[in-house]
Every structure is written in structure tokens, then in C-alpha cells.
Amino acid sequence: MENLYVIKIGGNIVDNPALLTECLAAFAKIKGQAILVHGGGKLATSLAANLGVEQTMVEGRRITDAETLKIVTMVYAGYINKNIVATLQSLKVNAMGLTGADGNLIKAHKRVHASIDYGFVGDVDEINVGLIQKLLAENIRLVIAPITHNGEGQVLNTNADTIAQSIATGLAGSYQVHLIFGFEKEGVLLDVDVPSSLIKHINEPSYQKLKADKVIFEGMVPKIDNAFKALDNGVKSVIIGSAEKMNELINGTTGTTITKT
Amino acid sequence: MENLYVIKIGGNIVDNPALLTECLAAFAKIKGQAILVHGGGKLATSLAANLGVEQTMVEGRRITDAETLKIVTMVYAGYINKNIVATLQSLKVNAMGLTGADGNLIKAHKRVHASIDYGFVGDVDEINVGLIQKLLAENIRLVIAPITHNGEGQVLNTNADTIAQSIATGLAGSYQVHLIFGFEKEGVLLDVDVPSSLIKHINEPSYQKLKADKVIFEGMVPKIDNAFKALDNGVKSVIIGSAEKMNELINGTTGTTITKT
Numbered sequence: 001m002e003n004l005y006v007i008k009i010g011g012n013i014v015d016n017p018a019l020l021t022e023c024l025a026a027f028a029k030i031k032g033q034a035i036l037v038h039g040g041g042k043l044a045t046s047l048a049a050n051l052g053v054e055q056t057m058v059e060g061r062r063i064t065d066a067e068t069l070k071i072v073t074m075v076y077a078g079y080i081n082k083n084i085v086a087t088l089q090s091l092k093v094n095a096m097g098l099t100g101a102d103g104n105l106i107k108a109h110k111r112v113h114a115s116i117d118y119g120f121v122g123d124v125d126e127i128n129v130g131l132i133q134k135l136l137a138e139n140i141r142l143v144i145a146p147i148t149h150n151g152e153g154q155v156l157n158t159n160a161d162t163i164a165q166s167i168a169t170g171l172a173g174s175y176q177v178h179l180i181f182g183f184e185k186e187g188v189l190l191d192v193d194v195p196s197s198l199i200k201h202i203n204e205p206s207y208q209k210l211k212a213d214k215v216i217f218e219g220m221v222p223k224i225d226n227a228f229k230a231l232d233n234g235v236k237s238v239i240i241g242s243a244e245k246m247n248e249l250i251n252g253t254t255g256t257t258i259t260k261t
Numbered sequence: 262m263e264n265l266y267v268i269k270i271g272g273n274i275v276d277n278p279a280l281l282t283e284c285l286a287a288f289a290k291i292k293g294q295a296i297l298v299h300g301g302g303k304l305a306t307s308l309a310a311n312l313g314v315e316q317t318m319v320e321g322r323r324i325t326d327a328e329t330l331k332i333v334t335m336v337y338a339g340y341i342n343k344n345i346v347a348t349l350q351s352l353k354v355n356a357m358g359l360t361g362a363d364g365n366l367i368k369a370h371k372r373v374h375a376s377i378d379y380g381f382v383g384d385v386d387e388i389n390v391g392l393i394q395k396l397l398a399e400n401i402r403l404v405i406a407p408i409t410h411n412g413e414g415q416v417l418n419t420n421a422d423t424i425a426q427s428i429a430t431g432l433a434g435s436y437q438v439h440l441i442f443g444f445e446k447e448g449v450l451l452d453v454d455v456p457s458s459l460i461k462h463i464n465e466p467s468y469q470k471l472k473a474d475k476v477i478f479e480g481m482v483p484k485i486d487n488a489f490k491a492l493d494n495g496v497k498s499v500i501i502g503s504a505e506k507m508n509e510l511i512n513g514t515t516g517t518t519i520t521k522t
Binding site: 075155 | 358360
């Protein structure tokens with residue numbers, strides 16, 4: 001089977017024009033099939049502040065109300081997505097930017113939670129694998145914004161890590177899928193302030209120990225949980241590391257590689 | 262050859278949720294291949310006002326400066342485009358929303374003008390006909406936002422009528438293309454305030470007379486010029502009329518049909 005790289009880049013990359021440019025240049029150099037999933041970044045937050053749209057937090061979680069949804073749809077699917085696509089086109093990558101609504105790419109449902117109404121937040125139900133395969137066959141590189149839809153006319157704000165994991169998993173039957181989480185650090189670090197403390201390899205037993213020792217905590221936990229979910233569902237490898245060193249992550253010379261055993 | 266309907270809906274439709282809903286329901290009922298091109302509407306103007314971004318006018322023409330470009334990219338390619346796509350998906354239309362940057366769909370150049378710098382405004386150079394044909398063959402209905410790119414990483418604000426005309430023209434060799442300009446009126450009217458004064462048919466000689474008599478003026482002139490340009494380049498028919506009566510426009514029971522002779 002052909003290799004497919006599903007690469008997620010986080011908000012800290014999207015927010016930093018110099019880092020984003022380097023990262024897209026690296027993406028353009030990847031050989032073979034690749035899909036880019038981008039996060040949101042701070043532009044939506046600052047736009048909301050400029051427009052006087054207050055960000056509602058419930059039990060420490062951000063709520064996507066109707067006005068916030070409008071803003072994230074504009075920023076993620078409009079500004080960020082189209083500028084990434086235009087930059088990639090200038091690098092001779094045939095990029096196409098889509099949300100989950102486009103071609104029914106990612107169907108989701110509004111999050112159901114016992115005590116918190118997250119608002120217009122979507123949890124992924126289904127990936128349109130057939131459409132992705134057809135576009136890949138045309139050598140189109142998809143650039144996916146973290147917006148999905150429910151099939152009933154409602155767009156939904158959706159976690160980009162989960163989208164990347166769901167796409168990687170959905171395509172694991174047709175490609176050798178490598179899921180890469182690119183961010184601003186070298187990978188998973190023993191000491192978050194020391195780049196040289198990179199943990200080169202994590203498997204299930206070592207993950208449990210790193211969690212128990214509080215080396216891995218907060219935002220990294222759902223990221224690595226997503227990684228194991230992908231591996232459990234046929235994804236070949238998951239790599240976490242520096243977004244602008246994508247090709248080094250792919251050839252294994254940097255980053256944290258996660259495997260089951 | 263198969264029929265293809267290239268339908269442009271204007272800003273006054275996009276701005277009016279009830280009218281837009283009716284219009285998309287009509288679009289969903291069209292038999293055969295169809296492409297929707299949407300205009301911008303007032304949301305970008307009101308967002309600019311809310312953000313304190315002043316609209317610069319030079320010799321009566323609006324200038325797209327960097328901040329305005331950011332706003333129109335967000336509003337047209339993000340909010341408007343994705344909500345239209347999600348609504349069409351709920352109507353079981355396999356819609357996919359694209360800008361000219363996506364898949365290099367529409368290449369343009371920054372407008373060159375002897376005395377006015379329009380800013381980030383694009384004039385269309387080239388349509389990626391092959392990509393459109395492939396997506397049509399997958400029964401995907403494209404929903405195109407009026408944003409193009411220059412191939413060098415720059416997105417550009419582009420007139421939606423011109424995009425519709427360019428796409429219609431580009432596909433005229435492969436389909437029997439019918440170009441429809443949908444707006445809030447019944448068609449071209451002898452008296453702009455009297456819907457029953459609809460002119461059912463315009464050809465080149467009658468257009469010259471209507472222009473000389475000032476029956477056709479202002480914004481309708483470039484629209485009809487675009488219509489004749491399309492007819493000169495192989496488009497089968499051009500129809501101007503009420504956006505929510507799309508199917509009646511197609512079967513000829515309402516609207517103004519434009520032909521060469």
C-alpha cells in the first residue's frame with residue numbers, strides 16, 4: 001500500500017507567519033500522498049474580542065455560541081484555510097481547502113454532555129473515505145479546516161486533533177497511514193522546557209508510566225490518547241514533533257514516535 | 262452534450278435568509294449538472310464597520326486594501342460559502358464549496374488600471390476546466406465564493422458575475438451551458454419599479470436601443486455585457502431573473518432571456 005501522511009498543525013503554528021511559511025515549505029517537500037489538517041489559533045479569539053463577542057467558559061471549557069461559531073467559521077474556513085491553500089499553490093502543491101461540510105467530508109453531531117452544553121461543538125461520526133480517495137487519486141492535497149456539519153444544515157466547531165485522527169483511521173484500510181501531530185516543540189519532552197529531553201519513543205506501557213509520573217499531562221494526554229486510538233485502528237505510526245521539521249519527522253530523525261508495543 | 266447550469270446569486274439574495282433558503286431549495290430541484298457562484302452581500306461591509314476598518318473609495322470605486330481583503334475572505338469563503346454548502350447538504354445536494362485558490366480553480370491577476378489602484382482585486386485569467394469536469398463527473402455541485410488567487414500566494418477579491426461568466430465560457434466546449442444571473446427582481450424591467458414590465462427577450466440590436474434609451478443602465482450594463490461575452494464564446498443561453506424562481510428561469514416561464522440575434 002502507498003504511504004499517506006496525515007499531518008495536523010496546531011494553532012501556535014498558524015498564529016506565527018514565519019513558522020507557518022517554513023511548515024508549508026516542508027509540507028510541499030513531502031514525497032507521496034499527504035493531507036493537512038489545521039487548527040484555529042488566536043485570530044478567532046482576537047476577532048471575537050474586537051467585535052465585543054464575549055467568550056463563555058463553563059467549568060473551564062470554552063462554549064461555542066452562535067456568534068462564536070460565526071467567527072470560527074469565518075477565520076478557520078475562510079481566512080486561515082484559503083491563505084494556506086494559496087501559499088501551497090505558490091509552492092506548486094495542488095492544494096484544495098475543505099471543511100467537513102464540503103462534499104459531506106466529515107459528518108458530526110452536536111456534542112452531548114451530561115452537565116455542560118458546549119454549544120455548536122461537533123463530535124465526529126463519519127469520514128467520507130471515498131471522496132478523499134478520489135481527490136488523492138487526482139494528486140490533490142487536501143487542507144482541512146476544523147469545521148464539520150451535522151447533515152441538517154448546521155456547521156460545527158470541531159477539534160482538529162480528532163479530525164486528523166479520524167481521517168487517518170478512516171484511510172488506514174487503503175493506505176499505510178502515518179499520522180503526524182506538528183506543533184512548536186521537538187516532541188514529547190521529559191522536561192517541557194528542555195528541547196534536548198525529547199522522548200524518542202513511547203509505547204503503551206511507557207505512556208502509562210509517563211502519565212503516572214506526571215511527565216505527560218494536560219493537553220498532551222488527549223493528543224496521545226488520540227494517537228493510540230489511531231494505532232488501535234490500523235494507522236501505521238504516529239509521530240509528534242516540530243511542525244517545520246516535517247520531513248525529519250517522517251524519516252524518523254526527530255520527534256516522538258508512538259507505537260503500541 | 263449534457264446541460265450545465267451555471268447560476269450566480271447576488272448579494273441581495275445572500276443577505277436575506279428567507280430568500281436564500283428558497284433559492285437553495287430551488288437549486289436543489291434542478292435536474293442535471295449545476296454550479297452555484299455566490300456574491301458577497303452586506304455582511305462584509307457591516308463586519309468592516311464593526312471592526313473600524315474604513316472602506317476606501319477612489320473615484321467612486323471601492324478599494325480592497327489588506328484589511329478589507331481579510332474580511333471578504335473570511336465572510337465570502339468562510340461564513341457565506343460554508344453555510345450555503347451545509348444547507349445544500351441538508352437538501353441532499355452533494356455541494357462542495359471552493360474559492361479560486363482551491364485546486365487552482367480560478368487564476369487571476371491583480372487589476373491593472375491607469376489611474377486607480379483597486380488593491381487586492383483580481384481579474385480572471387484562467388479556469389481549471391479539467392478539475393471542474395472531474396468534480397461534475399462525481400456529481401458534486403460546486404459552490405464558488407468570489408475569491409481567486411494569483412498563483413503566487415495572494416488571494417484576490419473578484420467579481421462574482423465575471424467568475425460565473427468565465428466558468429460558463431470555460432465549460433462551453435464540454436456542456437450545453439446555460440448561464441443564469443439570479444437576483445431579487447423578475448428580470449430586466451422596462452420600468453425598474455414595475456415587475457410586470459419584464460422584458461422577456463433581449464438580443465444585440467434591442468440591447469443597443471435599450472441602452473440608448475437609458476432603460477438599461479448602471480449595474481445592469483456590465484451584467485449584460487458579461488452575458489454577450491458568454492454568448493460570443495459558446496454559452497447556449499443567458500437568463501436574468503428572480504433567484505428563487507430558478508426552475509422557472511430554466512424552463513423559460515419567467516426572466517429575461519438573452520441571445521445574440
